[in-house]
Amino acid sequence: MKRYTLLRTFMLFIAALILCGWSSTHTQAAITKGVKAPGQTVCFEPDTTSVLKNPLTxxxxxxxxxxxxxxxxxxxxxxxxxxxxxxxxxxxxxxxxxxxxxxxxxxxxxxxxxxxxxxxxxxxxxxxxxxxxxxxxxxxxxxxxxxxxxxxxxxxxxxxxxxxxxxxxxxxxxxxxxxxxxxxxxxxxxxxxxxxxxxxxxxxxxxxxxxxxxxxxxxxxxxxxxxxxxxxxxxxxxxxxxxxxxxxxxxxxxxxxxxxxxxxxxxxxxxxxxxxxxxxxxxxxxxxxxxxxxxxxxxxxxxxxxxxxxxxxxxxxxxxxxxxxxxxxxxxxxxxxxxxxxxxxxxxxxxxxxxxxxxxxxxxxxxxxxxxxxxxxxxxxxGGYRLYPTEVSFVNKARSGEQVNVQHNWRNLGWGYCPTNIPQWKGKYKVCIALMDTNHNIVKKQLAEEADLSTWVQGRDGHYTTTINLDGLQKGSYTWLIGLVDTTKACQPGLKMAVDKNLLFEGWCKVGKLKINK
Missing domain, CATH: 3.20.20.80 (Glycosidases)
Structure with missing residues (x-):
């Protein structure tokens, strides 16, 4: 009887984990040992009027x-x-x-x-x-x-x-x-x-x-x-x-x-x-x-x-x-x-x-x-491609040396697509998460290698979780940034995003604040 009760309890526990979405990629990333899950989310409204002048669109x-x-x-x-x-x-x-x-x-x-x-x-x-x-x-x-x-x-x-x-x-x-x-x-x-x-x-x-x-x-x-x-x-x-x-x-x-x-x-x-x-x-x-x-x-x-x-x-x-x-x-x-x-x-x-x-x-x-x-x-x-982040979830408090997750969703408003799959562009443009200090210096960059811009077409958004190591960052305040960078140019912003100009800093989109405590 005791064995039956233990087995039943264990099976119910497993079922509860499955129902809660433990098998989802994002949830797994969020609870990975030693990786801090996002605690704040911001949503972005697209800029639908500005002429962006991106290549091949x-x-x-x-x-x-x-x-x-x-x-x-x-x-x-x-x-x-x-x-x-x-x-x-x-x-x-x-x-x-x-x-x-x-x-x-x-x-x-x-x-x-x-x-x-x-x-x-x-x-x-x-x-x-x-x-x-x-x-x-x-x-x-x-x-x-x-x-x-x-x-x-x-x-x-x-x-x-x-x-x-x-x-x-x-x-x-x-x-x-x-x-x-x-x-x-x-x-x-x-x-x-x-x-x-x-x-x-x-x-x-x-x-x-x-x-x-x-x-x-x-x-x-x-x-x-x-x-x-x-x-x-x-x-x-x-x-x-x-x-x-x-x-x-x-x-x-x-x-x-x-x-x-x-x-x-x-x-x-x-x-x-x-x-x-x-x-x-x-x-x-x-x-x-x-x-x-x-x-x-x-x-x-x-x-x-x-x-x-x-x-x-x-x-x-x-x-x-x-x-x-x-x-x-x-x-x-x-x-x-x-x-x-x-x-x-x-x-x-x-x-x-x-x-x-x-x-x-x-x-x-x-x-x-x-x-x-x-x-x-x-x-x-x-027409063409017109890309922007619909939602970004991030950590707003952490310690130096911690690993934290950033979840980011992307959308293409255009009927075309961003052709990062063609040979001349292969690996050239990628999503990048960055941190900026109070002196406007970019002190950390992390490519979202899993994000493929060419797959963002109407009706098919991109959903990703990227892990950033905060090792080497000093105690203080930072700003989370996200952008579409040119990997041939030291990962500087390479594609213009359809976001409010007031949120942009040198091509990066400002997401939110991070406070690092020792």
């Missing part, structure tokens, strides 16, 4: 290849009218990235003479004006001269590269991308370009293909069409070899690398794109809002990589030039109503969960701000 504006550094004034980018009224804004206050489709000839018209090394050149000053406004750059380098100017420097032709003339302009020459001389010269150029621009502080992404008409990865003209796959492998290898720190992107075109511009999807396209992705590429598309071009194949391809790769959007219709956008098969675009196209682009971008949208150039930028400024602001609130 938000608005992209384009540069004109013929512009100089004064375009901010001459194109009214420093005083862009909004909603048809008298008020103006700076485009650079909304766009975090500036994308330029430039050509090889503009960057290196003479072999080894690189324009980015010449402070007196127009291009150097143009790019510097972007950096002065706190924006990052993005590039596509075109080599095919059809429908454009001389895009490849003629020293390549003089070195013996084989090519072809523009059928509409016999003065314009382009190299065959399967020509060995062209490939050797272009690889040399890419290596030099990467020395200057494989820098994530300066550059957000490289549109890393650049072959075919307008560099859009279609209508590629080969000396021998059987070299199509070999050329694709060569160009993607060349960019991946040159750029290790800046993300590479490619147009997920249904005819990628092929000789025609539009038809049913080529059987090679998916496989080729997957080859680029395996080398570290992410994806973009140039025809959002063109429902006759951005069709089910494109939607399915994007869906397959949702939250696995960031998707970059570009609108297809040119509304400023009245490019007959009203003939779009969707039937929703009225002639003379560019705002219809803007809304169509926005809705398609939301459906695809894109990280970045484009304002593009000239009249297209004016259209976004003059007729659709509400969508510009709405994307800042809803």
């Amino acid at each position: 938000g608005w992209v504006m384009y540069l004109g290849r013929a512009w100089d550094e004064n375009f901010w004034q001459t194109q009214h980018y420093d005083a862009m009218p909004v909603n048809g009224g008298d008020s103006t804004v700076r485009v650079s206050d909304y766009a975090g990235t500036c994308y330029i489709r430039i050509n090889w000839n503009m960057l290196e018209s003479k072999e080894g003479k690189y324009v980015w090394n010449d402070p007196d050149s127009r291009i150097y000053k143009l790019l510097a004006s972007v950096r002065e406004r706190g924006m990052r750059l993005a590039f596509r380098i075109n080599v095919d001269s059809r429908d454009q100017g001389q895009n490849t420097p003629l020293y390549v032709k003089e070195a013996g590269a084989k090519g072809f003339q523009d059928p509409n302009n016999s003065q314009m020459w382009s190299p065959y991308p399967d020509d060995a001389v062209f490939q050797q010269k272009y690889e040399k150029f890419l290596q030099a370009f990467a020395v200057a621009f494989d820098d994530p502080d300066k550059v957000d992404f490289i549109d890393a293909y650049g072959l075919g008409k307008w560099g859009e990865a279609h209508a590629v003209k080969y000396n021998d069409y059987s070299n199509k796959v070999a050329v694709f492998e060569w160009i993607t290898d060349a960019y991946a070899k040159a750029f290790k720190r800046v993300p590479l992107v490619i147009n997920y075109h249904r005819l990628v690398g092929d000789t025609i511009s539009w038809a049913e999807p080529h059987p090679d396209s998916k496989r080729l794109l997957e080859r680029a992705i395996a080398k570290g590429y992410t994806i973009r598309h140039d025809a959002f809002g063109m429902t006759g071009y951005y069709e089910q194949w494109e939607k399915d391809f994007a869906r397959a990589y949702r939250f696995r790769l960031p998707i970059i959007m570009e609108g297809g219709w040119i509304t400023g030039a009245h490019h007959r956008y009203w003939i779009d098969p969707c039937g929703k675009y009225r002639e003379g109503h560019s705002e219809d196209v803007r809304l169509g682009e926005y809705e398609e971008s939301r459906n695809a969960h894109v990280n970045m949208m484009d304002l593009r150039i000239g009249d297209e930028v004016a259209s976004w701000f003059n007729t659709s400024f509400d969508l510009v602001k709405r994307f800042e609130r809803e």
Whole structure:
């Protein structure tokens, strides 16, 4: 009878522990021997309006290849009218990235003479004006001269590269991308370009293909069409070899690398794109809002990589030039109503969960701000990734040398995701808990190694417990901080969080106080 009573008591005890959640990870961490559990919790309301300008998210504006550094004034980018009224804004206050489709000839018209090394050149000053406004750059380098100017420097032709003339302009020459001389010269150029621009502080992404008409990865003209796959492998290898720190992107075109511009999807396209992705590429598309071009194949391809790769959007219709956008098969675009196209682009971008949208150039930028400024602001609130801590639980009293737990929950307000899973960002951005003394010195940092920012998507928050050792801290008062840090920069804050600016200190979010007693 006594044994039965003891056994019954023991079983009831075990059941009570299970019911109380003893098996939960957080509870286990909280009662671990020698680790002090949190005693105070603070909740945070998100900042849903500020433009955060984080990498690989938000608005992209384009540069004109013929512009100089004064375009901010001459194109009214420093005083862009909004909603048809008298008020103006700076485009650079909304766009975090500036994308330029430039050509090889503009960057290196003479072999080894690189324009980015010449402070007196127009291009150097143009790019510097972007950096002065706190924006990052993005590039596509075109080599095919059809429908454009001389895009490849003629020293390549003089070195013996084989090519072809523009059928509409016999003065314009382009190299065959399967020509060995062209490939050797272009690889040399890419290596030099990467020395200057494989820098994530300066550059957000490289549109890393650049072959075919307008560099859009279609209508590629080969000396021998059987070299199509070999050329694709060569160009993607060349960019991946040159750029290790800046993300590479490619147009997920249904005819990628092929000789025609539009038809049913080529059987090679998916496989080729997957080859680029395996080398570290992410994806973009140039025809959002063109429902006759951005069709089910494109939607399915994007869906397959949702939250696995960031998707970059570009609108297809040119509304400023009245490019007959009203003939779009969707039937929703009225002639003379560019705002219809803007809304169509926005809705398609939301459906695809894109990280970045484009304002593009000239009249297209004016259209976004003059007729659709509400969508510009709405994307800042809803699109890409927008991260913040919803709740942090911490210890407010402890002794030096103790171990304490901090529990922290995170949320992404955006429909995109923070791509810390891509090769160029692997391990770069992490959650960090810190302590600051009364002299505003950071005296302790602890990475939350278990926190993966790329998993925070709408409907799926992050919940973590991080243990901090207080060894070495003197008696006194401290402030708990939390942030999203750049591990390549001594764990200084690297991503801006969507929290009240009054709670921020040099990029850290102030959480609460800790008093250490000896």
